[in-house]
Structure formats: C-alpha cells, structure tokens
Amino acid sequence: MKVGELARATGLTVRTLHHWEERGVVVPSARTSSGHRVYDDGDVRRVYQVVALRELGLPLDAIGALLASGSFATVLTAHLEQVDSRLAALRSLRGTLAAVVDRLRDGPEPAPSDVLKMIDEVNRVNDTFAQYFTPEQVAALQERRAEGEAAAAEWPGLIASLRAEMGAGTDPSDPRVQELAHRWNALLESFHRGEPELREQLFRMRDENADEVAAAGGPDQATIDYVARAQQVGTDEG
Amino acid sequence: MKVGELARATGLTVRTLHHWEERGVVVPSARTSSGHRVYDDGDVRRVYQVVALRELGLPLDAIGALLASGSFATVLTAHLEQVDSRLAALRSLRGTLAAVVDRLRDGPEPAPSDVLKMIDEVNRVNDTFAQYFTPEQVAALQERRAEGEAAAAEWPGLIASLRAEMGAGTDPSDPRVQELAHRWNALLESFHRGEPELREQLFRMRDENADEVAAAGGPDQATIDYVARAQQVGTDEG
DNA sequence: GCTTGATCCTCACGCGACGTGAGGGAGCAC
DNA sequence: GTGCTCCCTCACGTCGCGTGAGGATCAAGC
Numbered sequence: 001m002k003v004g005e006l007a008r009a010t011g012l013t014v015r016t017l018h019h020w021e022e023r024g025v026v027v028p029s030a031r032t033s034s035g036h037r038v039y040d041d042g043d044v045r046r047v048y049q050v051v052a053l054r055e056l057g058l059p060l061d062a063i064g065a066l067l068a069s070g071s072f073a074t075v076l077t078a079h080l081e082q083v084d085s086r087l088a089a090l091r092s093l094r095g096t097l098a099a100v101v102d103r104l105r106d107g108p109e110p111a112p113s114d115v116l117k118m119i120d121e122v123n124r125v126n127d128t129f130a131q132y133f134t135p136e137q138v139a140a141l142q143e144r145r146a147e148g149e150a151a152a153a154e155w156p157g158l159i160a161s162l163r164a165e166m167g168a169g170t171d172p173s174d175p176r177v178q179e180l181a182h183r184w185n186a187l188l189e190s191f192h193r194g195e196p197e198l199r200e201q202l203f204r205m206r207d208e209n210a211d212e213v214a215a216a217g218g219p220d221q222a223t224i225d226y227v228a229r230a231q232q233v234g235t236d237e238g
Numbered sequence: 239m240k241v242g243e244l245a246r247a248t249g250l251t252v253r254t255l256h257h258w259e260e261r262g263v264v265v266p267s268a269r270t271s272s273g274h275r276v277y278d279d280g281d282v283r284r285v286y287q288v289v290a291l292r293e294l295g296l297p298l299d300a301i302g303a304l305l306a307s308g309s310f311a312t313v314l315t316a317h318l319e320q321v322d323s324r325l326a327a328l329r330s331l332r333g334t335l336a337a338v339v340d341r342l343r344d345g346p347e348p349a350p351s352d353v354l355k356m357i358d359e360v361n362r363v364n365d366t367f368a369q370y371f372t373p374e375q376v377a378a379l380q381e382r383r384a385e386g387e388a389a390a391a392e393w394p395g396l397i398a399s400l401r402a403e404m405g406a407g408t409d410p411s412d413p414r415v416q417e418l419a420h421r422w423n424a425l426l427e428s429f430h431r432g433e434p435e436l437r438e439q440l441f442r443m444r445d446e447n448a449d450e451v452a453a454a455g456g457p458d459q460a461t462i463d464y465v466a467r468a469q470q471v472g473t474d475e476g
Numbered sequence: 477g478c479t480t481g482a483t484c485c486t487c488a489c490g491c492g493a494c495g496t497g498a499g500g501g502a503g504c505a506c
Numbered sequence: 507g508t509g510c511t512c513c514c515t516c517a518c519g520t521c522g523c524g525t526g527a528g529g530a531t532c533a534a535g536c
Contacts, residue, residue: 477536478535478536479534479535479536480533480534480535480536481532481533481534482531482532482533482534483530483531483532483533484529484530484531484532485528485529485530485531486527486528486529486530487527487528488525488526488527489524489525489526489527490523490524490525491521491522491523491524492520492521493520494519494520495518495519495520496517496518496519497517497518497519498515498516498517498518499514499515499516500513500514500515501512501513501514501515502511502512502513502514503510503511503512503513504509504510504511504512505508505509505510505511506507506508506509506510
C-alpha cells in the first residue's frame with residue numbers, strides 16, 4: 001500500500017502520514033527503490049490504532065510510547081485526569097464569560113474601561129465564591145445559572161422595597177413587610193434549594209464580605225436585621 | 239516604568255511584555271536613548287486591560303482589535319459560542335475516555351488490539367447515541383453516567399435470569415417472573431427518569447439496532463417479548 | 477520512446493503565545 | 507575599574523499538521 005492509497009482508506013491526509021513518520025509513531029516498514037513509502041498489513045493496522053488513540057485526545061508521542069509499552073490503564077487514567085482539569089478550567093472560563101456577556105446585554109455599548117472593571121469584578125466574585133464553595137458546588141451553581149440569574153434579578157427590587165418600609169418605620173409585623181420577608185425566603189430558597197450546607201456557606205460568605213456585597217447591590221446589615229425581625233414575628237405568630 | 243518593574247507589578251514575564259509589543263497589543267509609548275522601554279500610565283493601564291481580556295481566553299489579535307474598536311458585545315458573544323463548542327467537544331471526549339477507562343479497570347492488562355477494539359466500540363456506541371438523542375440529552379446522560387453505570391451493571395444478571403425462566407417455560411404470570419419484570423421497569427426508569435421522550439427514543443434505538451444491542455450484551459427480542467407478556471399479565475391482574 | 481496527468485519525494489515556513497537561552501550593551505554601587 | 511543587575515535583540519522550540527515549492531517517479535496512451 002502506498003501513502004495516497006492509505007490516506008484515502010483512512011480519511012487522513014498524506015501530510016499527516018508523513019508527519020506521523022517524522023514523529024516516529026508509524027514508520028512504513030519498506031520503501032521502493034525510488035524511495036516511495038510502502039505500508040504492509042502491520043503498518044496499516046498500526047495506523048488504525050493511532051487513529052483510535054488520537055480520538056481520545058492523546059498527543060502523538062504519548063501514542064508512540066503507549067503502543068510500545070502497552071500500559072493503557074495508567075496512561076489513559078492520567079490523561080482522563082488531565083482532561084478533567086482542562087474541562088474544569090474551561091467551565092470556569094465559560095462562567096466568567098457568560099456573566100460578562102449577560103451584563104453587556106443590559107447596557108448598550110459601555111466604555112472599554114467599564115468593561116474591564118466588569119471583568120475584574122466578575123473575576124473577584126468568582127474567586128470569592130471559590131473560597132466558600134467546593135468546585136462541585138460551583139459547577140452545580142453554574143449549571144443552574146440561567147434560572148439563578150432570573151431569580152437574582154428580583155433582589156434589587158425586593159431590597160429597595162424593604163428599605164422603603166424600613167425608612168417609613170413600618171413595623172416588621174406589618175402584612176406588607178411579612179409579604180416581603182416571604183419573597184426574601186423564596187429567593188434564598190431558589191439559591192440553596194433546601195441544602196443546609198449551601199445555605200450556611202452563603203451566610204458565611206455574606207457575613208465575611210458584608211461591604212462588598214452591599215456595594216454590589218446586595219442587602220446591607222440593617223436590611224437583613226429588619227427581615228430577621230419580620231421572620232421572628234412571623235414565626236411567633238405562626 | 240521599565241519592563242522588569244512592570245512585569246513584577248503585573249505578575250507577567252518580561253518576555254510576555256516583549257511579545258505583546260511584537261504583536262502590537264501594548265507598545266510602550268517611549269524608549270530611553272539607549273533603547274530601554276519606558277511604559278507610561280496609559281501603557282500600564284493598557285497592560286491591565288489586556289490581562290483582563292486574556293483571562294477571558296481571547297487571542298491576542300482579537301484583544302488588539304477589541305481595544306481599538308470597542309465592540310465588546312459582538313466579539314465576546316461570538317467568543318462565548320466558540321467556548322461553548324469547545325466545551326461540548328471536550329465533554330464528549332471526556333465521556334469516551336471515561337467509558338474506556340472504566341472498561342479497562344475491569345480486566346487487567348488487555349492486549350493493545352483489544353483496547354483499540356474497545357475504543358472503536360465505545361465510539362460506535364457514542365455515535366449511535368448521537369443519532370437518537372440531542373446533544374443536550376447526551377450531555378445530561380453523561381452527567382449521570384456514574385449512577386447510570388451502576389444501574390447498567392444490573393442488566394446482564396437480570397437478562398440472564400429472564401432467559402433462564404423463559405428456557406424453563408415459566409409462565410409470565412409466575413411471581414418470580416413478575417418480580418423480574420418489576421426490576422426491569424425500575425432499571426428502565428433509572429435511565430429515562432419518567433421522561434416519555436427519552437423513553438421513546440431509547441426504544442426506537444433498540445428496535446433499529448436490535449442485533450448490535452443483543453451482541454453487546456443487551457436484551458434480545460425474545461426476552462423483551464417475554465417481559466412484555468409478563469407486564470401485560472401484571473396490568474390485567476392489577 | 478515520448479508525453480501526460482497523477483502520484484510521490486524532500487525541504488521549509490506558518491500558526492499561538494510565549495519559554496528559554498545566547499551574546500552583548502546600560503546603569504549603578506563600590 | 508569592576509562587579510552585579512537589568513536591559514536589548516535575535517532566534518529556535520513547542521504541537522500537529524496545512525500549504526505550497528520544486529522536482530522525481532509511475533502507469534498509460536500514442
């Protein structure tokens with residue numbers, strides 16, 4: 001079998017077969033007197049093996065070593081771990097990027113420096129999250145990001161309403177405040193889904209980053225205390 | 239500010255700053271008489287901007303164009319799509335790789351040719367799945383692969399038991415067969431989770447690939463008919 | 477035996493974002 | 507003057523090929 005023939009049969013290009021020979025992964029066992037490559041049955045089988053292993057994303061030299069050593073379990077397990085870490089990195093990148101794109105859709109055509117500030121901010125938030133939640137939890141939160149964003153959009157209005165009542169001196173037991181406290185709980189619930197661990201970590205994170213949270217449009221301590229009193233009253237009455 | 243200073247301040251290397259100048263993304267606005275680079279405030283800000291954009295995974299030339307044009311929304315949206323497709327490809331690769339590694343853990347040290355056959359087989363199964371399920375469905379199935387594998391491990395035993403009863407001529411209404419049919423339903427349920435669409439597609443896939451499924455250790459038509467009769471009887475009685 | 481079209485050969489550059497020297501000036505303290 | 511640190515400009519290596527460039531070989535028809 002000559003290169004062109006083999007290339008057509010395998011769907012590879014001639015250049016690829018040349019390259020594989022250069023790298024030593026598939027060296028045709030013979031040449032014609034004029035120097036044309038001749039692949040015998042063993043060579044052809046080897047090409048198919050390399051094709052299969054390449055589909056697993058292995059680098060060429062690893063494939064060569066693998067076909068020589070035969071230690072598939074070790075190498076593939078290590079490779080899987082590496083793919084996992086690449087996947088984690090890419091997922092994280094996608095999260096950041098999606099957050100930025102989301103915010104870009106809101107206001108049209110912001111100044112470059114604003115965009116950069118946004119990116120930094122998103123990154124800081126991500127880093128903060130990473131401190132309080134395990135990678136798995138972060139991944140899970142990412143997956144539900146779409147719903148989460150929809151719910152998160154309700155916070156500003158809710159906080160504004162609560163501040164208004166608080167400023168007006170409305171008693172926490174007032175039905176209007178009770179209603180707001182109820183919505184507050186619903187939003188919290190949409191985040192932690194009843195998992196006490198997530199809830200706990202979220203509270204810790206807010207406590208230890210109170211200023212940043214308030215600056216980012218989150219609730220301030222006074223509002224939280226107000227809601228807590230409203231819930232206390234609600235519980236006493238219920 | 240000179241290069242080394244700026245490099246320390248930003249955590250970049252001197253070579254990186256040189257490279258960015260080569261590519262035209264950050265060109266220091268001045269040089270000393272002896273040719274040393276001098277970065278002014280604007281240059282430094284620009285470096286930080288490039289750092290931020292690079293964290294989003296953008297290529298250098300795109301960053302240069304972006305800082306010149308300011309069309310963030312368009313470029314970042316396009317980039318997000320590209321990241322998504324990379325993510326999809328990597329997820330699929332991870333699925334294949336994980337499936338192969340899983341099978342490698344069962345038998346110790348198989349021959350190279352067996353491993354390659356395994357890879358081909360896994361790929362064929364993946365391709366078949368891709369024909370019947372949408373990428374989203376495949377991704378969702380991948381996510382639950384761990385549980386799925388555990389459940390899948392029960393199929394061979396269940397099928398063997400059913401074949402034994404069938405061979406012994408046990409009536410489908412027999413309590414033992416009813417029990418097996420019950421387990422059968424539970425396993426099916428663990429796959430499609432009550433979603434009729436998934437269930438439907440799974441059935442179509444089995445129907446149209448009956449031989450491959452049977453060859454891969456799946457149920458053959460006779461066994462399926464036997465279970466169907468058992469369930470018919472069960473329904474009639476219930 | 478000659479031409480022709482397809483196939484083959486061997487360099488060798490290009491991509492992306494730098495790392496890593498090599499060889500040699502510049503700046504500053506002693 | 508001497509030594510140390512920082513700076514400069516090439517320029518090659520990475521990974522898996524794509525894409526020519528320029529030339530030899532092959533099979534076939536005339």
